[in-house]
Amino acid sequence: MKKPPRLLKLGRPALRLRVTFGVMALVLSLFAGRLIVLQGVDPDRYALAATKENTKPFVLHASRGSILDRNGVPLSVSEDAVAITADPTQTGKVASQLAGVLASRLSVDYATLMKKLTAKGRYVILANKVSPQTWNQITAELKERNKALKEQNKALPEEQKKPLLAGLYTEADPVRSHPNGTIAANVVGIVGAEGKGLAGLEYGLNDKLSGQDGKAMYEVDARGNKIPNADHTVEEPKPGVSAQLTLDADLQWFAERRIEQAVKQYKASSGSVVTVDVKTGEILVMANYPSFDPNKPVKTAALKNRALEQVYEPGSVQKVVTMAALADAGLISLDTKLQVPGVYTVQRRSIKDAFDHGVLNLTMAGVIAKSSNVGTIMAAQQMPVGDFVHYLKKFGFGEPTGIGFPGESRGLMPPGDEWSELTRSNVAFGQGLSANAVQMAAAVNAVANGGVYMPPKLIKDWVGADGNATPNQTAAPRRVVSESAAKQVTTMMEAVTGKGGTAPLAAIAGYRVAGKTGTAQEVDSACGCYRKWATSFAGFAPADNPRFVTYVVLQDPTNGRGGGFQGGPVFRDVMSYALQKYAVPPTGAKQPVIPITW
Incomplete structure (x- = not known):
C-alpha cells in the first residue's frame, strides 16, 4: 500500500518576528547599559585608561x-647643555642635508645620523651633552639654508618645491x-x-x-x-x-704644585699635603700627586685620594703622640734626662737609631730633636700598655676621621690592649701601626690646639638652591691631653727646626715653628717584606700661637731618604703661603733656647 506524501508545515512568521525583535532588544539593552557605565557611572577611570595608552x-x-x-x-x-632629538617623520625627506650639518659640528658620524634621522617612530636622540654654543651654530646654519631654500622655491611650481630642514628639537641635558x-x-x-x-x-x-x-x-x-x-x-x-x-682653592693649587715638584725631585711614587686650621679642624689643603684633569678622560688608578685612602706606618712623627701621652701622665717633662745607648734590646730584638752613636745624654727635647727611637722606647716603657693604647685611640688612631669620604681607610692598630713589649716599643716610634695623612695631621693638630682634638672637617656648609647655607655638623671636640702636656711637647718640637735638629730646612724666617720628621719602612707587596719607605714632616706655626698645621708625606722616594730635607721644605713653602694669605703676623717672640743634651 503506497504511503501518502508528507506535507511541509509552513513557518510561523509572527513567532520568528517576535524572537528576532527580542534578541535585538537584548543586544541593544546591553550596549545601552555599557554606554551608561562608560559615560555616566565611571567616566574618569576609563578616560584615564585611554590617556595612559596614549x-x-x-x-x-x-x-x-x-x-x-x-x-x-x-x-x-x-x-x-642640550640633547638634540629628532622626529623622523619630519626629517626623513631631508635626512642627508641635516646629517651633513650635524656631522660637521658633533662627534657623531654621518652614517649614524642618517640611520637615526630615517628611523621608524617619532622620537630619536641624535647627540647628548651638546653645548649651547654648538646648538646655536647648528640652528644658525639651518636658518641660512632654509632661507636659501625659500628663495629657490619661489621660482618653482608647487609640486617641485623642496622641503625645508625641520624636525630637530632639544632637551635639557646638563x-x-x-x-x-x-x-x-x-x-x-x-x-x-x-x-x-x-x-x-x-x-x-x-x-x-x-x-x-x-x-x-x-x-x-x-x-x-x-x-x-x-x-x-x-x-x-x-x-x-x-x-x-673647607678647602682654599688658592692654597690647594699651590700645595698641589709643590708636592708635584717634590715627588718628581725625589722620584717618589706619590705624595700628599694636608693643611688644617688649628682652632676649627677645617681642612684647607688636601693635595695629592699624581692627580688628573677631570675635564678629560680619566684612568681609574688616577682617581685615588691618597690623603685619605692610602695608609702607611707613620714613622717618627708618631713620637709627637707618644711624648704627649707620657707628658699628660706625668711620666716625663722638659727636665727629664736620659742616657741613650746606641743599641737597645727589647724581647731579644736589637733596636737602633737611624744614625750610629755611643751613649748620648739627651733631654726629652733632645730625643725629639734627634728623633731617637731608643730614647722614645725608654721613655714609653714607663707607661702601662693599656694606658698607652687608650691614648692612641683618643688621638684618633684605628678609627675613621669622620669626614665620610668614600674609600677612606681607618688605618690599622694591633688588636686589643694587651700588646707585647716589642709591639708597644715599635708603635711608640711609629712602626707597627698605620694611618692616613689626615689622621696624622689631626693627631698633631691636637697638640697644636692645646691638647684638644678637633675632628677634621672637609664640608663647611650645605647650600640650597635658594642660596641659603646650612652649616655641616661634625663630632664634638674632645680633650686628649692637658694643655700643659701639649705646651711641653710643642717646646720639644721647636728643637727639631732649630740648631742641631733634624729639620732646619723647615724653619720660616720671623716665625717660631714646631715640627717633627718621619722616616718609616713600608712593606713591598711584591715580596711581603720591608724594602720601601715613607718620609714625612709635620709641623705648625706660629709655635707660640698656632694657626695652621701642615703635614707632608712622600711615598717610596728613591732619590734620597729623609723627612727633614724632603718634607721639610714642602712644609715651609706651603705654611709660608698660608701664613701670608691669611695675614698671620709673627708674634715677635724669639724661639727659646732648648737644651737637647746634658
Whole structure:
C-alpha cells in the first residue's frame, strides 16, 4: 500500500518576528547599559585608561648641586647643555642635508645620523651633552639654508618645491664641568655620562648633589615614541644641594704644585699635603700627586685620594703622640734626662737609631730633636700598655676621621690592649701601626690646639638652591691631653727646626715653628717584606700661637731618604703661603733656647 506524501508545515512568521525583535532588544539593552557605565557611572577611570595608552612618562633630571671651595670658587658645577632629538617623520625627506650639518659640528658620524634621522617612530636622540654654543651654530646654519631654500622655491611650481630642514628639537641635558681643572680633583672626583657620581665627593655625596628628578607625561605614537610639541604634563624636579668645602682653592693649587715638584725631585711614587686650621679642624689643603684633569678622560688608578685612602706606618712623627701621652701622665717633662745607648734590646730584638752613636745624654727635647727611637722606647716603657693604647685611640688612631669620604681607610692598630713589649716599643716610634695623612695631621693638630682634638672637617656648609647655607655638623671636640702636656711637647718640637735638629730646612724666617720628621719602612707587596719607605714632616706655626698645621708625606722616594730635607721644605713653602694669605703676623717672640743634651 503506497504511503501518502508528507506535507511541509509552513513557518510561523509572527513567532520568528517576535524572537528576532527580542534578541535585538537584548543586544541593544546591553550596549545601552555599557554606554551608561562608560559615560555616566565611571567616566574618569576609563578616560584615564585611554590617556595612559596614549601617553608615556619621561624623566626630568634635577639640576646637580655644585661643589665649591670655602670662598665660593667653583670646583665642580653643572653647565647648561642640550640633547638634540629628532622626529623622523619630519626629517626623513631631508635626512642627508641635516646629517651633513650635524656631522660637521658633533662627534657623531654621518652614517649614524642618517640611520637615526630615517628611523621608524617619532622620537630619536641624535647627540647628548651638546653645548649651547654648538646648538646655536647648528640652528644658525639651518636658518641660512632654509632661507636659501625659500628663495629657490619661489621660482618653482608647487609640486617641485623642496622641503625645508625641520624636525630637530632639544632637551635639557646638563654637563658636569670643572672650571679650575686639576685643583682638588682627587677630592672632588668625577661624574659619569648618566649624571651619577663615580668617585670622590661626587660619588660620596651623590644623593644630596643629585636632588630629586621630576617627570613629564608626553603623548606618544603607536610605537610608544614621544610626539614632539604634543600635549604634556610636568612634575618639576627639585634641584640638588651644593656642598661648600673647607678647602682654599688658592692654597690647594699651590700645595698641589709643590708636592708635584717634590715627588718628581725625589722620584717618589706619590705624595700628599694636608693643611688644617688649628682652632676649627677645617681642612684647607688636601693635595695629592699624581692627580688628573677631570675635564678629560680619566684612568681609574688616577682617581685615588691618597690623603685619605692610602695608609702607611707613620714613622717618627708618631713620637709627637707618644711624648704627649707620657707628658699628660706625668711620666716625663722638659727636665727629664736620659742616657741613650746606641743599641737597645727589647724581647731579644736589637733596636737602633737611624744614625750610629755611643751613649748620648739627651733631654726629652733632645730625643725629639734627634728623633731617637731608643730614647722614645725608654721613655714609653714607663707607661702601662693599656694606658698607652687608650691614648692612641683618643688621638684618633684605628678609627675613621669622620669626614665620610668614600674609600677612606681607618688605618690599622694591633688588636686589643694587651700588646707585647716589642709591639708597644715599635708603635711608640711609629712602626707597627698605620694611618692616613689626615689622621696624622689631626693627631698633631691636637697638640697644636692645646691638647684638644678637633675632628677634621672637609664640608663647611650645605647650600640650597635658594642660596641659603646650612652649616655641616661634625663630632664634638674632645680633650686628649692637658694643655700643659701639649705646651711641653710643642717646646720639644721647636728643637727639631732649630740648631742641631733634624729639620732646619723647615724653619720660616720671623716665625717660631714646631715640627717633627718621619722616616718609616713600608712593606713591598711584591715580596711581603720591608724594602720601601715613607718620609714625612709635620709641623705648625706660629709655635707660640698656632694657626695652621701642615703635614707632608712622600711615598717610596728613591732619590734620597729623609723627612727633614724632603718634607721639610714642602712644609715651609706651603705654611709660608698660608701664613701670608691669611695675614698671620709673627708674634715677635724669639724661639727659646732648648737644651737637647746634658
